[in-house]
Amino acid sequence: MALRLGPLKIPWPRTESRDDDPYWDFFINRLPADLANSVTELIRNAPEGNVFPTKADLHTPEITSGHVKELARYLGADLVGIARLSSDDEEGYPFAVICAVRADYDPRQAAGIGGQVPVQNGLFITFVLSAWIRELGFRAAASSHPNAEALAAAAGLGALNPNGRLVTPKYGTRVHVADVIRTDLALAADG
Amino acid sequence: MAVTLEKTTKPLNGNQPRAGVPPPPYLGRSVRIVGPVANVDMNQSPHPKNQRGELGKALFNWYRNTISRDPLTRVSAPNHFADRRHFLTTVINQASKGKVNSKQVPVTDPAAMTRHIKAVARYMGADVVAIAKAHPSFLYAGSRYVQDGTAADEHEHRSPEELVQKFPYIIVTTTAWDYDKLQAHRHFIGDAAYHVSQMKGVLILKALEGYVKELGYTALRGVVTPQAAGVASGVGELGRNGLVINKAFGARIHMPDPIMTDLPLVPDEPVDIGVEDFCKICRKCAVNCPTNSITFGDKVVFNGIEKYKINWLTCYKLRPYTHEHWVSCLSCATVCPFTKPNVWWRSLAVWALSTCPIPARPALVHALKAIDDRFWGVVSQKRVRWLGYDSGIKPGEHACTVAGCTAAHGPDSAKVAGDIGYYAPLKENTNRFVKRGV
Numbered sequence: 001m002a003l004r005l006g007p008l009k010i011p012w013p014r015t016e017s018r019d020d021d022p023y024w025d026f027f028i029n030r031l032p033a034d035l036a037n038s039v040t041e042l043i044r045n046a047p048e049g050n051v052f053p054t055k056a057d058l059h060t061p062e063i064t065s066g067h068v069k070e071l072a073r074y075l076g077a078d079l080v081g082i083a084r085l086s087s088d089d090e091e092g093y094p095f096a097v098i099c100a101v102r103a104d105y106d107p108r109q110a111a112g113i114g115g116q117v118p119v120q121n122g123l124f125i126t127f128v129l130s131a132w133i134r135e136l137g138f139r140a141a142a143s144s145h146p147n148a149e150a151l152a153a154a155a156g157l158g159a160l161n162p163n164g165r166l167v168t169p170k171y172g173t174r175v176h177v178a179d180v181i182r183t184d185l186a187l188a189a190d191g
Numbered sequence: 192m193a194v195t196l197e198k199t200t201k202p203l204n205g206n207q208p209r210a211g212v213p214p215p216p217y218l219g220r221s222v223r224i225v226g227p228v229a230n231v232d233m234n235q236s237p238h239p240k241n242q243r244g245e246l247g248k249a250l251f252n253w254y255r256n257t258i259s260r261d262p263l264t265r266v267s268a269p270n271h272f273a274d275r276r277h278f279l280t281t282v283i284n285q286a287s288k289g290k291v292n293s294k295q296v297p298v299t300d301p302a303a304m305t306r307h308i309k310a311v312a313r314y315m316g317a318d319v320v321a322i323a324k325a326h327p328s329f330l331y332a333g334s335r336y337v338q339d340g341t342a343a344d345e346h347e348h349r350s351p352e353e354l355v356q357k358f359p360y361i362i363v364t365t366t367a368w369d370y371d372k373l374q375a376h377r378h379f380i381g382d383a384a385y386h387v388s389q390m391k392g393v394l395i396l397k398a399l400e401g402y403v404k405e406l407g408y409t410a411l412r413g414v415v416t417p418q419a420a421g422v423a424s425g426v427g428e429l430g431r432n433g434l435v436i437n438k439a440f441g442a443r444i445h446m447p448d449p450i451m452t453d454l455p456l457v458p459d460e461p462v463d464i465g466v467e468d469f470c471k472i473c474r475k476c477a478v479n480c481p482t483n484s485i486t487f488g489d490k491v492v493f494n495g496i497e498k499y500k501i502n503w504l505t506c507y508k509l510r511p512y513t514h515e516h517w518v519s520c521l522s523c524a525t526v527c528p529f530t531k532p533n534v535w536w537r538s539l540a541v542w543a544l545s546t547c548p549i550p551a552r553p554a555l556v557h558a559l560k561a562i563d564d565r566f567w568g569v570v571s572q573k574r575v576r577w578l579g580y581d582s583g584i585k586p587g588e589h590a591c592t593v594a595g596c597t598a599a600h601g602p603d604s605a606k607v608a609g610d611i612g613y614y615a616p617l618k619e620n621t622n623r624f625v626k627r628g629v
Contacts, residue, residue, distance in 0.1 A: 023307045026296060027402070037289030037401030039394060042282065049276035056262055059579065059591075067578045071263075074369070075387065076316070113402045117315055124279070124394055128266055128387070131277035135262035 027114035028105050040116050043123040048134075048141065055137030061188040068097055068187065071132065075125040078102045079168060079175065081155025084189040085182065091141070093182035095189065098152045099125045100168070103176035122178025130181045138185040145180035152177045156191030213355070216326045218419075219461030221428035221470070226495030228328040230351060231416060233336035237507050246507065253511035259518065261379045263578075267386035268518050280393045288344070295407030301455040308456065311402060312364045315395045319437060319444055323361040323424035324458035325415070325451060327351035335413035336448070344411060354451070358411060360458060361420045362450040364399060366392040367440040368524075370532045375575035375582035376521040377481075377513070377614050383577075384443075385519050392447045400450050408454040417446035425459045428466035432476040432485050432523035433501040436466045438541055441530030442523070465544035468552040469528065470499065473560050476523035479570060482509050485523060526571050528563040574612040582612040 018024040032038050058064050065082055072080040077099040085096050103118035110116070126142040133140035145151060149166040153159055158168035158175075165173050215224035233239060237246075244251045259271035266277045275281050298304045305322060312320040323329070330351040335344075346354060372384035396412075403410040422429055426444070427437040434442040477485040484506040486499055493500050509520060524530055531537045540559060547555050574583035 018310075020303075021307050021310060022303060023296065023406075024310075026406075027307070027311055030405070032289075032401070032405050033292045033294070034289040034404070036287050037292075037404050039283070039398040039401060042286040043279070046282040047276055049274035052262070052265070052273055063579070070578055074383075076391070113398065113405060114311065114314065117398075120394070120398060121316065124391065127279050127282075128390065131266040131279075132262055135265045135273065135277060 024114075027112055028110045029112045029115060031111040032113060038113060038116060040119045040123055043120075043127055046127070049131060050134070051139055052135045052137045058136075058186065061186045064186060065188045065190075068129070068133075068185070072097070072099050072125055072129055075128055076101065076121050077125050077178070078171065079152075079157045081152065081157045081190045082187050083151045083155035083191065091182070093139070093141070093184055095183055095185065095187045096145075096151055096155070097129065097181040097183060097187070098148065098155045098157065099129070099178045099181075100152060100157055100166070100175050101125070101178060102171050103174055106174075107176050118176035119178075122176055126179040126181055130183075133181070133183050133185050136185065138183060140181055140183040140185065142179045142181045148177045148180050151180055154191050155189070213326060215328070216324065216423055217461060218422045219425075219428050220463055220467040221430070221498070222422050223497040224328065224495060225492055225497050228495040230328065230330055230332035231494075232332040233413075234333060236336075237503055241507070246504075249511045250508065253514055257511075257514060260515065261382075263383055264379060264386070264518055267383065267390060269386075271514075271518065279390050283393055283397045286397075289401055289404050291404045291409055292407040298455045301457050304455060305457045308362060308399075308403075308454070312362075312395065312399055315398055316366070316391060317364045317395050318367040318440065319426055320362070320364045321421075321424035321426050321459045322456045323363055323420040323449075325355045325359050325361050326419075326423070327355050329361070329415050329419040329423065330354060331414060331416065344409075346409075346411060354411070354414065358409060358451045358453045360452055360454065360456045361415050361424065362399065362403075362452060362456075363417070363420045363424045363426050364392070364396055364449070365421075365426065365444045365447060366395065367437075367533075368443040368445070370443065370530075372575060372577060373443055373521065373525050373530070374571065374573040375577075375580075375612055376525040376571070377517050378575075378580070378582040378612070379517060380575050380577050380580050380582055381521050381525070382518045385521060389445050389447065392445045396447055396450065403450060403452050403454055406454060408452055410454075411451040412448055414451045415449050417449055420449045421446055423461060425462040428462065428464060429498055430466050430476070430527065430529075431470040431474065431499045432480075432527065433499065434524055434527075436464075436527065436529045438462065438464045439533045439538075442527040443525075443530050463545060464541055465547070465552060465556070466529065468549065469544070469556050469559075472553060472556045473528060475526045475528060475560075475563075475569070479522045479526045480506075481520065481522060482506055522571075526567075528560060528567075572612045572614060574610050583609065585613045 035041050069080045079100040081098050083096045083098060085093055101118045101121045105115045107116055107119045130140040130142040152166050158166050161167050166175060166177060167173050168175050240246055241250050241254050254270050257271055258273050259265050265272045272278050309320045366388040368388050369384040372380050375381045400410040400412060418435055421435040427435040430436045435446055436442050437444050474487055477487045482505045484502040490497050491500050544555060
């Protein structure tokens with residue numbers, strides 16, 4: 001919202017107030033009556049595409065990591081990091097790309113379409129980013145991961161608090177860790 | 192002076208206005224409805240025509256049978272993919288439709304609901320959101336238009352007039368393209384600005400459609416012409432380049448499929464931001480168009496609507512020739528003087544133009560255009576480097592300009608210096624599309 005000073009509109013960053021909005025709580029908290037109305041469900045259920053048969057020319061792992069992070073930020077990720085996976089990953093993926101988005105409401109508690117907006121943004125990033133890696137000719141799988149927050153901490157996005165929640169320097173705990181993209185693209189791990 | 196063009200398709204309502212048709216809506220100064228309007232059949236629009244092979248083999252093959260050499264294009268453009276499943280819009284459009292919630296949320300104050308819907312769209316990441324009052328002439332004729340999916344809904348048999356009575360509001364929500372990447376238009380970097388924000392816009396609209404249904408109201412897709420709704424809702428004015436030009440973003444906004452709904456809302460009004468006065472004088476898009484598809488002349492009356500008319504066929508026919516270098520040309524949007532970063536000096540210029548009395552505007556437009564030509568150039572050629580792409584490199588030239596790259600690129604790799612983007616010299620190549628002396 002811009003502060004209006006006479007005819008001159010001076011852009012003044014101000015957080016939008018939700019107090020006078022009688023429908024905001026419905027938006028954030030009411031579980032959809034039909035889950036087909038939720039975009040997150042349909043992206044989650046989408047099948048994974050094929051790996052492009054020709055591998056793209058790549059630069060050094062450091063530069064490739066830079067490109068992956070740049071693209072993730074462009075797609076809307078607020079935080080992005082790369083972690084090395086332990087060798088006991090059952091499909092043999094060496095690296096994980098972890099993206100996180102700011103979440104004003106915890107998506108684990110706010111079940112409404114509004115509460116799930118960070119999940120929706122996260123799925124947009126991980127869907128396009130993993131598809132891009134497959135189009136580069138490398139394997140990549142985006143899926144929700146039981147230890148996503150621990151991996152995010154390992155990728156240098158923040159630290160874990162005693163409850164196992166990720167705490168980041170910029171957003172605190174108000175952050176949603178999106179699906180983890182496991183890949184065999186040659187990357188340089190952070191953290 | 193407006194000239195009337197021939198129109199081959201017969202107006203649906205003959206030459207007489209049908210009973211029950213509301214009077215033509217006011218669409219601002221840039222577009223005027225002057226005669227009977229035949230509703231546009233989307234099956235006669237460029238992409239469906241091409242999908243049926245009616246635009247010739249080269250275009251058909253370009254659309255259906257080519258795979259882009261660029262990985263990012265293969266995941267973000269509506270064609271040229273190697274695997275359709277990598278394109279998010281396909282996933283979203285092919286998803287099954289959700290049901291309208293039977294427990295309707297009562298709306299006592301439409302103004303509060305309008306504020307809420309706008310806040311919701313912005314919260315989901317939309318850059319522009321506005322409400323239009325529906326009019327039968329905004330609607331498509333024939334079936335629904337939803338690419339790669341079905342839009343079966345129980346209102347499909349209804350006439351435009353019935354639909355407008357039943358669903359009087361249109362929610363127009365859109366996303367803006369990234370300004371810095373757009374500077375490398377006619378390049379895969381500019382494509383990324385265009386295609387990625389389009390995917391995001393489709394996602395936001397799908398989520399908003401679901402939310403309107405959860406509120407207990409119907410949300411119809413594939414019914415409304417986005418440009419008509421965009422102009423009517425005050426998203427912007429229609430420019431010479433045939434694009435809706437917005438106050439804050441200029442021509443760099445998408446016009447994806449809006450939502451037609453019976454949710455009680457308060458519609459917005461058309462705006463006057465001076466596009467009408469600017470386009471009369473500027474012609475920058477017409478100069479820059481590689482196919483001369485944008486008119487240098489005056490407005491014409493086409494299908495009962497007075498507006499600047501572009502030649503869509505010559506615009507479309509460029510595409511197979513540039514397939515190796517880019518997908519979406521975007522020149523007319525990039526060079527438009529309204530397409531600028533959304534910052535204070537831009538707001539100041541638009542404010543000055545829109546508050547200036549109309550008779551005094553031409554002088555101001557000449558001044559603003561001189562400033563634009565001086566600082567942004569008559570032809571936009573900025574070099575952009577992003578994600579390993581570099582718009583300063585001539586296509587086919589072997590050069591690596593990635594900072595810190597130690598890869599061996601071979602002895603023939605060239606050194607590229609300077610800050611000027613390289614564009615394939617298209618003006619000479621593509622004049623073959625233009626009929627002269629007509």
